[in-house]
Amino acid sequence: MKRRWLGVAGVLFALALFAGSRLRRLHEPRFPPLAELTGGPFAFQDAALAVAGFRAPAADLAWIQLLQYTAGGVPELPDRPGHPYEHLKSLSLRVARLDPSFHRAVLFGSSILAWFHGIERPDEAADLLNEGMRRSPEQPLYGLYLAAIAYKKQGDTDRMVALLESSFDLPETPSTMKAILANLRQSRGEYREALALWERIRDNERDRSEHARAKAKIAELRALLRSRR
């Protein structure tokens, strides 16, 4: 009589264990173990949030720090002179390891590493995409970008551009990648195509971050087209 609640607790705990085992069998969250999180100056922030059950928000904050880095650097990770974006790969991986479903971080980082003017580090981009693909194989853009990098290495720019443009309107495509593509067209003297791409960027609500640049580029390209006539 005195210990009856212990028995009740035992039965309920066994039921919880059973339900827990079914829970785990039906769905396993795809988070890499903590040991695989990237080190560096943000390691404590990442580990603390991950252990407290806030991995997705940790990845979100890491994404903001990645954007800050690309926009002008973060004091914790200064680039050495002559080594632009030298921490871009590790900062992109940091987001992907916190939450592999954060596909845009991998796509964003790899698009800058592979195609941003003056960077040209396609091997680092490929490493990033390969890890992204391993952790989140359902994302089709990883394979597409890897194929585009392969065309780039072969010097087949036409097929590379065509392949990348096929993904232009997909919701996961980073605005930065779209801007890179439009600039690529412009650098090849294809002003009309470049103008069309910038107009698509301007008209897409998701690309809000590139709207100001798109307006300037549209004006610039229209002037170029007028002068060409």
Place this chain on the structure above:
Amino acid sequence: MQTISAVYAYTFKEHIRHKAWLSGALFGLVLLGGALIVSALGQDERGRLMLDLGLAAIEAISLVSIVFLTVNLILVEIESRAIYLILSHPVRRADYLLGRFLGTVAAVALGMAVMAAMHAALLGLYGWWEPGRYLAALGCMLGKTAVMGALSLLLSLALTSEAAAMAFAVFLWLLGHFSSEMRFLADRSGSAFLKTALVAFSHAAPDFAHFNYRDFWHQPAPSADWLMWAALYALAYTAACLALAVQVFEQKEF
């Protein structure tokens, strides 16, 4: 049943009328606002950030509220001796504890609902609308809150020190999110003792890692079956902790 509902009702009113509840709800709304401001820095991922940071803010404030309220739930009544009057009526201690617990969870759930309504409205204005999954995530957060409430209540009765109970509750919260890691480490451990200890801990602590719908929202969604088992898990774990709390409480003299 009349006893449980009477205790539930006065506990709920007590919390809602307490200044700390109002401050908690206001702080939650401020936190939510902060999360939405931070999300503006997310560029292409603003929608994701609004969702994640908003839900995280709601969960964080709910967690702090439930731990604080349940740790003090009985100790305060013992200290103020209000418990003398309650238990000198025909009230079974199990009914009293259950009524107090349910009233507290309901008060915290109300706070969560207020914050979630504001959050969902803002997401709606941003053009985001996935009510089914949002409710599933909120349901899982409520489940975690209930489990933490029952655990904190048990700890407060077993340890009788508020500070120790709160520290243990936070420790168990972290351990709960570490359950997958513990199994991962157990798989890799060469020591039979360590392996057994890690597996035992991973089962004894609440499995929040597999329960964290809010956190793996962006990954492929679990099935409806999963939600059913998740609900059963939260209910059974909560009830097990409450049963243990009743066992401890029934031995107590006032």
Place this chain on the structure above:
Amino acid sequence: MNAIRFQKVSKIYRRSHLGRTTETPGLVELDLDIPKGEVFGLLGLNGSGKTTAIKLLMGLHLPTTGEVETLGRRAPDVAVLARIGYAPEAAYLNKTLTGRENLSLFAALSGIAGAQRERRVTEMLVKVGLDKAMDKRLSEYSKGMLQRASLAQALVHDPELVILDEPVTGLDPLAIKEVRALILWLKSKGKTVLFSSHDISEVERVCDRIGILSGGRLVKVMTQDEWRGKADALETAFAAAVVRTDGVGPIRME
């Protein structure tokens, strides 16, 4: 038939600190029967065991040895508490609720069904003179009002046995007179009343019998015949029977 029966009841308080256990006797081999319909006063100094005896009756303490019976049932018995009304030495009521809400809570806990409850609560609040303040929160009540609210909760379910712990301590003369009238009214309705007090003059005015407790022992039981019409008889008996156990010496002003 007895309303209350203590059979060789002892209560030892055990406290452990830094590995050392100290034992303090709260009550020592108490044998006492109180028949139905009687008004019985427990007299004693602070720490003499009055409150311990009452807590044993209410199931708030468990006897170390011996047996306690209330209304023919061995304590602790939750069901029998529906037939007992208890007012502790201070009004340990929930201050966030209004007078009406508090009384409604205790009526519900005592098993009064919803339909009847509202009527009984209003009637009782009128009887104790709180009808004008019934919708105010208890945090706004004066000490006297709180004491009335406490008495109301003890009587709302029309109990057979009423236990009042120090009911006149700290009250003004008018309120003391009202409590005295209440006890006599309860007696006239055939209720059994047990109350504890330091106040010898109050006890001798309303009690059929008294018991003097000293150091946890029942040292003397007296009937009304032994003090009625004999000036200072009770006071003399009390002074002769009790021994200070709190380590305080007498006041000597020479």
